[in-house]
Amino acid sequence: MRLFIAALISEEVREALVQARAALQRAVPDRALRWVAPENYHITLLFLGEQPEERVPHIVQAMAAARRGVPPLEVSVRGLGVFPNWNRPQVLWAGAQRGAAELTQIATALEKSLLPTPSGKPFHPHITLARLKTPCHDADGLKKRLFDATQRLLPADFGAFELRAISLMRSTLTPDGAIYTELAQVELTENSL
Secondary structure: OEEEEEEEOOHHHHHHHHHHHHHHHHHOOOOOEEEOOHHHOEEEEEEEEEOOHHHHHHHHHHHHHHOEOEOOEEEEEEEEEEEOOOOOOOEEEEEEOOOHHHHHHHHHHHHHHHOOOOOOOOOOOEEEEEEEOOOOOOOOOHHHHHHHHHHHHOOOEEEEEEEOEEEEEEEEEEOOEEEEEEEEEEEOEOOOO
């Protein structure tokens, strides 16, 4: 099973992102961009890749340990950017601001307990909106058009939601895109039980 651990977003935030996506698509109607389906918007805490089914209980235990001491929290979604940078854009994202420290705490704990070798990369909580299909050499000005379109949407405030749980998700790849299924949910809690 192809698995990842995520913070699922609210419908209100999803709708605000859909409106921004429509504005961006009008400004940058380019086939070089592969847009993520709105029903798949989420904040990835840890991508696990292919995992045997018998590992699921261990993953859920690690999720329970990682969320200890983190109460339900408000996550605000604000700002637009790209990874790795505007010189070589590969991923267009909306950022998580308020709540980012707590999400980073959970993501770091998950990585330490579930990956054989933690990546050491800084965690940047975000929602992926689109991916560039091919490396962007910008022959047609795509980088500038994308940059200008994101700047017009600033401050790009997509609202906030209360995160009460983290979710273990299964990703099934199909010719029409990925289908995500929630396999387990672990509630956030202040106590250490």
